[in-house]
Amino acid sequence: MKKIFLPLVLFILTGCYYDSEEALFGKPGAGCNTDITNFSTEIKPILQSNCLTCHSNSAAPSSGGGVKLQDYADVKTYVDNGKLIGTIEHSSGYSPMPKGGGKLSDCNILIMNTWISKGALNN
Ligand code: HEC
Structure with missing residues (x-):
């Protein structure tokens, strides 16, 4: 034996x-496909699965500190002020998101960064 x-x-x-x-x-x-990083097909679903329980238009006032991440225009505001990336990368000086949950996967963070580096378009 x-x-x-x-x-x-x-x-x-x-x-x-x-x-x-x-x-x-x-x-x-590796294994993370960043060829297509459109708002409608990649970014929105990531936000939907990880953020909108607190940051939808209806939940934001009570659960998301008033921060809305449902519509493109609102998301773009947090792209432009650096807080979207700061919070999901858990950078110092930012409130780590998703709040109380695990960090987003490296692939999802890479997809977000790629979308932003291509101009954070409403595509
Ligand atoms: C369980 C609820 C919850 C979830 C899930 C959540 N958040 Fe938040 N978020 C909050 C609350 C509450 C605040 C306001 C208080 C704070 O900053 O901690 C906030 C604040 C923020 C802010 C503003 C930070 C600042 O400094 O002004 C951003 C940007 C943000 N969240 C992004 C996200 C993203 C992106 C996700 C998904 C990856 C996410 N949040 C998931 C509850 C949540």
Whole structure:
């Protein structure tokens, strides 16, 4: 029993190591598609899933500190003042968002940054 157990454990451990580290998370941004970063198809769904419970037009006054992130014009305001990126990247001096939840995935943050660097268009 002991003789097979150790190699088996090593096999499982190294197997997992290579699967997860190399194949899935080998390079930052690997496997993250930033070719298309449109507001309607990429940005809105990220906000919808992670932010609008507190920052929709109806929830913002009670749960989101009055910050609305539902409509493009409102989102653009927080792009332009740097607070959208500051909060999701948990930069110092910004209130970390989503509040009380886990940080957005690196891929979602990269998609947001790419959209902003392309001019944060209402596309
Ligand atoms: C559980 C509720 C909740 C969620 C979810 C949430 N927020 Fe907030 N957010 C708040 C509250 C409350 C405030 C106002 C108080 C504060 O700044 O902490 C706020 C403030 C902000 C501000 C303004 C910060 C400032 O300095 O003026 C931004 C920008 C923001 N949130 C972005 C986001 C984004 C982007 C997401 C999703 C990734 C998100 N929030 C998710 C509750 C939430």
